[in-house]
Amino acid sequence: MKIVALSGSNVGSKTRTAMNSTVKVLHENYPEAEITLVDLAEYEIQFSDGRNYLEYEGDTGYVAQTLMEADAIIFGTPIFQASIPATLKNVFDLLPQNALENKVASILVTAGSAKHYLIPEQQLKPILAYMKAQIVQTYVFIEEKDFYRKEIVNDDVIFRLDRLVEDTVVLTETYMKIREAKEEAYGF
Amino acid sequence: MQLIREEQKSKPTKKFDVSFLPDFLNVLLKEERLKDMEKYRIDQTKGMEFGLYTLGDHLPNPRMEARISAEDRIHEIIELAKLAEQAGIDFFSVGESHQEYFATQAHTVVLAAIAQATEKIKIGSSSTIISTSDPVRVYEDFSTIDLISRGRAEIIAGRASRIGLYELLGYNLRDYEELYEEKFDLLLKINEEETVNWSGQFRAPLRNANVIPRPKNGSLPIWRAVGGTPASAIKAGMAGVPMFLAHLGGPATVFKRSIDAYRETLTRSGFDPSEFPVSTAGFFYAAETTQQALSEYYPHINEGMKRTNGRGFPKQQFAQGADPRDVMNIGSPQEIIEKILYQHELFGHQRFIAQMDFGGVPFDKLMKNIDLIGTEILPAIKKYTAKNQEEEK
Numbered sequence: 001m002k003i004v005a006l007s008g009s010n011v012g013s014k015t016r017t018a019m020n021s022t023v024k025v026l027h028e029n030y031p032e033a034e035i036t037l038v039d040l041a042e043y044e045i046q047f048s049d050g051r052n053y054l055e056y057e058g059d060t061g062y063v064a065q066t067l068m069e070a071d072a073i074i075f076g077t078p079i080f081q082a083s084i085p086a087t088l089k090n091v092f093d094l095l096p097q098n099a100l101e102n103k104v105a106s107i108l109v110t111a112g113s114a115k116h117y118l119i120p121e122q123q124l125k126p127i128l129a130y131m132k133a134q135i136v137q138t139y140v141f142i143e144e145k146d147f148y149r150k151e152i153v154n155d156d157v158i159f160r161l162d163r164l165v166e167d168t169v170v171l172t173e174t175y176m177k178i179r180e181a182k183e184e185a186y187g188f
Numbered sequence: 189m190q191l192i193r194e195e196q197k198s199k200p201t202k203k204f205d206v207s208f209l210p211d212f213l214n215v216l217l218k219e220e221r222l223k224d225m226e227k228y229r230i231d232q233t234k235g236m237e238f239g240l241y242t243l244g245d246h247l248p249n250p251r252m253e254a255r256i257s258a259e260d261r262i263h264e265i266i267e268l269a270k271l272a273e274q275a276g277i278d279f280f281s282v283g284e285s286h287q288e289y290f291a292t293q294a295h296t297v298v299l300a301a302i303a304q305a306t307e308k309i310k311i312g313s314s315s316t317i318i319s320t321s322d323p324v325r326v327y328e329d330f331s332t333i334d335l336i337s338r339g340r341a342e343i344i345a346g347r348a349s350r351i352g353l354y355e356l357l358g359y360n361l362r363d364y365e366e367l368y369e370e371k372f373d374l375l376l377k378i379n380e381e382e383t384v385n386w387s388g389q390f391r392a393p394l395r396n397a398n399v400i401p402r403p404k405n406g407s408l409p410i411w412r413a414v415g416g417t418p419a420s421a422i423k424a425g426m427a428g429v430p431m432f433l434a435h436l437g438g439p440a441t442v443f444k445r446s447i448d449a450y451r452e453t454l455t456r457s458g459f460d461p462s463e464f465p466v467s468t469a470g471f472f473y474a475a476e477t478t479q480q481a482l483s484e485y486y487p488h489i490n491e492g493m494k495r496t497n498g499r500g501f502p503k504q505q506f507a508q509g510a511d512p513r514d515v516m517n518i519g520s521p522q523e524i525i526e527k528i529l530y531q532h533e534l535f536g537h538q539r540f541i542a543q544m545d546f547g548g549v550p551f552d553k554l555m556k557n558i559d560l561i562g563t564e565i566l567p568a569i570k571k572y573t574a575k576n577q578e579e580e581k
Contacts, residue, residue: 049361051351054498068498096499186507188483 008088048093100133107139235573239279239541244292249548273309275562281314286353303337315346339404346413418449425453465538472542478519492547
């Protein structure tokens with residue numbers, strides 16, 4: 001199983017901190033999974049110009065292809081100006097229509113304010129659904145006060161993160177089985 | 189469990205009666221209008237045309253370790269054209285794709301070889317990327333192929349779905365729209381006028397230029413290649429040129445919208461739709477049973493799409509493709525005949541061209557397909573569509 005943890009922002013450290021914790025939990029609990037952390041802040045990614053994703057070169061090509069090869073993607077995102085950051089939206093724009101078909105997507109959000117709680121529900125999930133992802137419905141919402149010096153210090157958040165990782169892996173395994181059974185039934 | 193059982197499948201509920209067709213289709217079927225497509229070498233009294241096309245892909249057969257050489261692939265294509273002619277197929281075309289896993293970038297050269305190897309089958313491109321070519325050179329090539337073939341060449345001009353060739357040939361992707369429109373217009377002008385005066389943005393002006401040799405019958409059929417959406421079909425209607433509509437899969441009724449939009453736009457732009465043929469192009473694969481056809485072709489489509497487009501073809505969608513209402517012509521010969529006739533009733537089109545060689549389909553299977561087309565599918569289609577014309581008389 002290939003799992004990509006995508007840290008979707010070039011700004012700040014909270015999302016990356018939370019993604020580091022996520023990747024740690026993944027490694028500890030699912031050592032057999034192939035886990036890749038992609039932090040967009042570490043790559044030079046061009047804006048989508050509409051070409052097929054196979055035709056992007058360098059960092060852009062690497063990120064697009066890594067996501068396309070994944071079985072599951074955990075999207076980590078901050079909330080900027082009451083929405084997802086442009087860096088993350090650009091990643092979606094780089095990929096083809098239906099790019100997330102047969103993939104599981106789960107969401108982890110960091111935000112400066114509890115007022116942002118419904119933004120992933122209203123703005124990120126519709127994108128994932130449009131791209132045909134199997135979505136883990138419950139996401140983890142982490143606020144400023146849950147961090148201290150680049151560590152998550154709220155046990156409740158840590159528990160919720162553990163559950164998100166477990167739900168992502170269980171849904172991916174289950175969905176793979178469903179798909180296998182379904183394709184088997186076509187008889188070709 | 190087998191999901192594709194014949195008796196479970198829904199059938200198109202109603203045959204389209206001529207009286208249900210919009211006016212412009214009734215016009216198409218009237219006896220006195222049957223000669224109107226002569227300019228495009230379409231004779232409707234002989235029924236709908238059936239063709240084969242290849243993108244010239246050079247993909248491995250997913251059931252084998254290695255792929256054949258480019259040399260063998262090109263010879264396969266030439267051989268396929270000869271077999272198609274022997275089976276009575278009307279048309280054969282070759283495309284250009286300037287990217288990995290393709291072998292007919294120089295498609296006009298391959299077409300010239302086919303022109304020499306055959307005697308009566310019509311030949312064309314599927315498609316020629318006019319945006320990144322010089323229309324003068326394209327015209328010279330195709331009128332030469334027309335002369336070699338003694339009047340059988342056609343151009344289908346498209347604009348590529350990939351950017352590789354823009355970089356390869358030194359064009360700016362930002363000019364995507366305008367490159368196509370300007371060069372397509374020039375191509376049409378060269379076709380209509382023996383002495384050309386022209387100036388534009390992307391090519392040196394032409395002053396009293398004679399583009400020679402001229403084709404055998406004065407002009408070449410030049411079609412506009414169109415993708416799935418009505419928006420691009422509307423552009424073909426505005427230009428007043430015949431339309432080639434590509435369709436991968438999905439309900440036939442969806443593609444009818446593009447064809448309707450095309451004919452409506454022709455009328456609005458002052459053209460007579462009865463003078464402009466429509467052709468469709470899509471996946472095709474025949475085997476003894478529908479299940480066998482699905483099972484034989486699917487790995488080629490799926491693996492081939494993965495390599496060339498980065499996404500496989502969803503199995504669920506492919507399975508749905510067997511439904512009589514879906515535009516994908518894959519199945520037993522009888523299923524395919526019913527589908528093509530249903531599409532003909534909906535579209536009123538003059539030609540369907542079949543893509544059956546995508547993704548490294550082995551040559552013996554291609555031969556088997558041509559055999560089924562020649563012995564079962566083609567005679568039925570001709571009989572039905574020609575009979576339809578006679579009833580009108």
